[in-house]
Amino acid sequence: MQVTGTVQGVGFRPHVYRLATGLGLSGFVVNEPAGVTIEVEGPPEALAALRRRLSAEAPRLAHIENITDRTIPVAGGEAFEILHSLATGPASVPISPDVATCESCSAEINDPAERRYRYPFTNCTDCGPRFTIITGIPYDRPNTTMRAFEMCAECRAEYDDPADRRFHAQPVACPRCGPELSLVRTAESGRSSGGGGIDPISSAAALLDQGGIVALKGLGGYHLLCDATDEAAVAELRRRKAREEKPLAVMAPSLEWAARLVDLSSDEAKVMGSWRRPIVLARRRPDAPIAAGVAPGNRYLGVMLCYTPLQQLLLEDFGRPLVATSGNLTDEPIAYRDEDARERLGGITDAFVTHNRAIHTRCDDSVVRVFRGAEYPIRRARGYAPEPLLLSARFERPVLGVGAELKHTFCLGFESRAVLSHHIGDLESYEAMTSFLEGLEHFERIYGVTPEIVAHDLHPDYLSTKWVEGLEGVERIGVQHHHAHIASCLADNGRDERVIGMALDGTGYGADGTLWGFEVLAADTSGFERLWKLRPMPLPGGAKAIREPWRLGAVYLEAAFGDHAFSLDLDFVRTTGGDWGPILQMAQRGINSPLASSAGRLFDAAAALCGARLRSAYEGQAAQELEQLADPSVTDAYDCSVAEGEIDGVELIAAAALDLAAGRHRSQVAAAFHNGVARALGRSAELARAATGLSTVALSGGTWQNLLLLERSTVALEGLGFEVLRHRRVPCNDGGISLGQAVVAAARARSQGSAKVRPWLTTSAKAR
Ligand SMILES: [Zn+2]
Ligand SMILES: [Zn+2]
Structure with a gap:
């Protein structure tokens, strides 16, 4: 039997040993580069029981992808053995993430009778450091930062005993021999x-x-x-x-x-x-x-x-x-x-x-929210990375997705696996860039993979894009930011077909050189078409407009009410109206005011209007605070027109402003605004379905970190008969971009030449 998946360094061989000896079978189990191989002989019922119980009773950290078996001549052995790891080739064995202390170890360090009483580096096969201490493959002690510590006789005895819970636990240690x-x-x-x-x-x-x-x-x-x-x-x-x-x-x-x-x-x-x-x-x-x-x-x-x-x-x-x-x-x-x-x-x-136990790979804490009972990742790092995602399509050649800039990750795609790196950070500093390059080299080495295709964002100023420009001997493929988001959501769900993609985020570089960020696409992994977008608005001051949501508030109100905006009975106008003049002039004359169809900026405008936030100290702060302000019991929704390929956000802001001026509480206005965005998305999805026949919607982009919007939009879309795909294992924000890039590049490489002239790219463009 050959078992693939996360089956090394997780107590899998002792598990096999215990089952096989318990069933009276003979043979052996051994780690190989591609997984675990079991050769076993005995009565057919016992063999069937072994195969069944391999999965059913697997150790808590093991993740079995596949078991294949074939019949070979009987060897006539008596015993069952665990053999030493065979020499290695390229490792396609997934490396386990780090694991929190297990209950047995927790109890042990609190028991004065135990030799590991209060020993802070206690671990076993079920727990302890993995990814962060691994320096090479195979996963054996000399290839970890534990190589500096020689096991004492007692630890060695535990390590060698298949019946012990520390059998082949590579970081095993005690106060006598371990880190201090x-x-x-x-x-x-x-x-x-x-x-x-x-x-x-x-x-x-x-x-x-x-x-x-x-x-x-x-x-x-x-x-x-x-x-x-x-x-x-x-x-x-x-x-x-x-x-x-x-x-x-x-x-x-x-x-x-x-x-x-x-x-x-x-x-x-x-x-x-x-x-x-x-x-x-x-x-x-x-x-x-x-x-x-x-x-x-x-x-x-x-x-x-x-x-x-x-x-x-x-x-x-x-x-x-x-x-x-x-x-x-x-x-x-x-x-x-x-x-x-x-x-x-x-x-x-x-x-x-x-x-004095070194950390080989830097890894932050992971952050998740919980949506409808399931994990909804915000930052994927410790405890998750580098667990691979199994994809429905294979990578014919190894691919690297280099990610975007903020919340940076990279992704290696090979065979049918995508290995997404841990969260690196914002790729704006020397430190982060170094961390990226060291991480990439480490991943290439431990997985034995050299990328032949490198996928990158279209933004010419991202450090990741610039780095790719300097590479030689690889095929470079540029992937539009929001297409990558939707592809990452597809891959996250193990899907591959064409869907209606709703990519909502801050601002990303569009295929036409303008800024995108509120996009309804018809997309599969190899191509996309922009069906609907938010009505573009100027960002007066460029990056400054992102840090100062009040600027967007002014732009939107002026677009809705013209000069009457100044006389609206709103706190927002009273506090900031005096500063609007130069900002609106900039916007009107198009000076340093790029146009953007950005969900992030629409939420900024609403947040400013509702008094949630006029200036943001960090990315996404205003939108987060608007979500928290909103009263979830409110069910009415602001209306806006969805026509001519555009969703008119100005009407949403106008409705919110009139409600506030009429004295409605800002928490209710914030909620009706969320509901309005959800309703507009529902309507654009219906129109997209009429034009394309598609009835599955994929939601991706940083704006979907907003769970109120996610809940309202999911309900609206499901109510209209759509299947809704959301992220489950990979963040919806730019932390998931590298996965999308890798998947898109692989699909393009597969269908080279044909991607540009797919029939649906031309027919549905006219069907608004
Ligand atoms: Zn343990
Ligand atoms: Zn020891």
Whole structure:
């Protein structure tokens, strides 16, 4: 039998061993580059039972893609053995993501009778670091950052015993032979140790208790920690980190604690407690015992549970939630190398709790929301990457999707797998670019893949695009941003057919050189046609208009009411009307005012109007706050015309302005605006269906991080008889772009020459 999937480094061979010996079968099991091979002989019923139970009772981290079997001559063996890994070729065996501490290990470190009592690097076959410590293949200890530690006799005995839960657990360690913890105070730190003594964990807890800031080495990098209930400590962390408004994530000591902070549905609790341990964005409880400064003005809170023994011990000592934010200055990638961390975080933290097990690959925490009971990823990193996605179509040649710019990821496509990288960050800094290139080299090496086709965004100024321009010896394929979004949603759902794609996001480079961002496309992986778009509006000041939503408010109101806009009875007009003149002039004369059909800017205008936000400190802030402002009990929807290939957003804003002026509460206006966008999408989908015969809709683009819009649009579209595809494993935002690029490039390469002249590209263009 040959088993493919995530079957190495997850306790799969011991699983086979236990089943086979239990069933009285003889033969062997061995790791090979392509998966696990089992040769086994015995009575047919026992063989059938083995095959069935391989999947049914698989270890919790194993993911079986396929089992093939064939009959071979009987060898007449007596015993069942686990053989050593065979020499390697290119590894198509997926590498496991990092795994949160399992229940057995959690209990073990709290048991004074155990030799691993309070040992912060305890792990087993079911848990511990994987992706972040792997330096090469095959997945064996010498190819991890654990190679520096030689196992003691006791650990070796566990490692060699197929009946032990640490059998072939590569990072196995104990206080005698494994990594060691240390506490390093920074020179600037004037805080006393608080009598914590020599135990770094209790010292760190004491320091945090006094309002101090601690940098803690985790799986994929350093966290900055402070007491989440201490307003002054949180303010001090923000000041030192220069992170003025972005919400901070919280690490809770237990699920019970998490439930005191946020309203947790049973689905959200399940996701939060899963071995992947993402940050779950959930609604903050009004009585949450937490400092207001953790997520100012935000109705949501990002909460995660501990996922390493070190975190668990610290949180248990500390006894209440901690802020646990990425160890970086705002907008830089997370620090993960000790030297680098000292340098970059030394001015922020009072102490480092660190250790001598190196992190090979930087990896941030993942962030998810939960929609209709299922995970809806926002940031895909630790616990998820580099788990591959199985696609319906094969990559005939290896493909690299280099991603876009913000929330950058890259994607390697080979055979029928797409391996999406962990979240890299915003590709604007030297640090992030380095992280991208190092990550790419690492992936190419461990998967033994050299891309022959490289897919990139059309935006000429993205660093990723510029990097591709300098490559030689590869085929370069430019993929339009919103087409990539829709293709990524298709791939995420394992689909390949032509659909109505609704790509809503900030601004992306259009196929015609203008800015796009609210697009209804007829698309499959090889091509697309732009059926509908939002009426384009000028962005006075270009990038500045993105940071200052009030500019869009002014542009939209002027478009709706002309000079009468100035006399509308609105707070928004009273506060900003005096500044409109030069902005509107710029827009009218077309000076530094590119036209954009952008969903992000439409939501900005509505947010400004509703008083949610006039200036954004970070991308998407205004739209997020508008979503949170909206009263979900409101069911009426603003109307707008959907004709001539355009959805008229100006009418939506005009309706909102008139309602506000008439005294309707802004939370109701915000909701009716969301409902209006959903209704307009429903109508454009109906018209698209009439023109193309398509009845499946795919939703992608950063605007779909808005769950109220997602819910209202899904209901509207399903009510009209559409099948709705949304993201499940890959973010809808630009973190998913690289997957879409890879899939599109592969489809184009497959059907080279024919993609440009598909019949539907010409017929439906006229059918509005
Ligand atoms: Zn464990
Ligand atoms: Zn040991």
